[in-house]
Amino acid sequence: MADAEADWVLRVLGIQVPAMAREAERIAPTWMDARFAWTDANDAVDEQIGTLREAILARADIEPEYGPFLSQIADKGLNAITENYRVKLMAAVMDVGTGSAVAVSKSGPKALEQITAFRTFIDGSEKIAVCDANPFGVKVAIRGTLVPALDAMASALKAALAAAP
Numbered sequence: 001m002a003d004a005e006a007d008w009v010l011r012v013l014g015i016q017v018p019a020m021a022r023e024a025e026r027i028a029p030t031w032m033d034a035r036f037a038w039t040d041a042n043d044a045v046d047e048q049i050g051t052l053r054e055a056i057l058a059r060a061d062i063e064p065e066y067g068p069f070l071s072q073i074a075d076k077g078l079n080a081i082t083e084n085y086r087v088k089l090m091a092a093v094m095d096v097g098t099g100s101a102v103a104v105s106k107s108g109p110k111a112l113e114q115i116t117a118f119r120t121f122i123d124g125s126e127k128i129a130v131c132d133a134n135p136f137g138v139k140v141a142i143r144g145t146l147v148p149a150l151d152a153m154a155s156a157l158k159a160a161l162a163a164a165p
Contacts, residue, residue: 030099030156030159030160031096031098031099031104031153031156031157031160032098032099033152033156034149034152034153034155034156034157035093035096035099035153035156037148037149037152037153038093038149038150038152038153040149041145041146041148041149042086042146042149044145045078045140045142045145045146046077046078048138048139048140048141048142048145049073049077049078049081049131049140049142050077051138051139051140052073052131052134052136052138052140053073053074053077055134055136055137055138056070056071056073056074056136057074059136069127069130070130070134073131080127081125081127081128081131081142082118082121082128083121085114085117085118085121086118088114088117088118089111089114089115089117089118091114092107092110092111092113092114092115093111093153095107095110095111096108096111096157099156099160101160101163101164101165104157104160104161104164105161105164105165108157108160108161108164109161111153111157112154112157112158112161115150115153115154115157116154118146118150119147119150119151119154122142122143122146122147122150123143123147128142128143132144
């Protein structure tokens with residue numbers, strides 16, 4: 001809630017809107033924009049992996065030529081690639097919710113920790129490199145899709161944590 005709106009509520013209704021509520025509303029859109037970008041990126045990567053999965057399943061000779069990892073993608077999808085990092089991050093994002101000051105103060109540090117851990121995993125993962133450079137002609141860009149969204153969430157959380165009371 002903007003200061004002018006809070007002043008109006010006080011003047012007309014006689015209710016004092018706490019500064020924390022006004023600040024939370026300023027923080028939330030930035031966090032929510034980043035969260036929506038993450039959801040979109042995550043969905044895009046799911047689609048990419050689904051297409052890769054179909055290409056892998058179309059090849060009966062996949063394991064002798066490329067090893068068991070690509071067969072795991074066909075069986076387990078994105079979870080085979082991201083191990084448990086994505087699942088932990090999704091739980092942390094849910095804890096931050098809409099980005100209220102209270103939720104950011106309580107759950108933001110853990111979410112930021114999970115974002116950093118997932119980002120580090122993505123940067124060093126051979127599995128992700130294999131998928132991004134797959135030999136099947138399927139366009140997969142896990143790093144290129146997820147990293148900007150993770151970075152946006154990290155920036156939004158850092159700003160929200162700095163502004164939190």
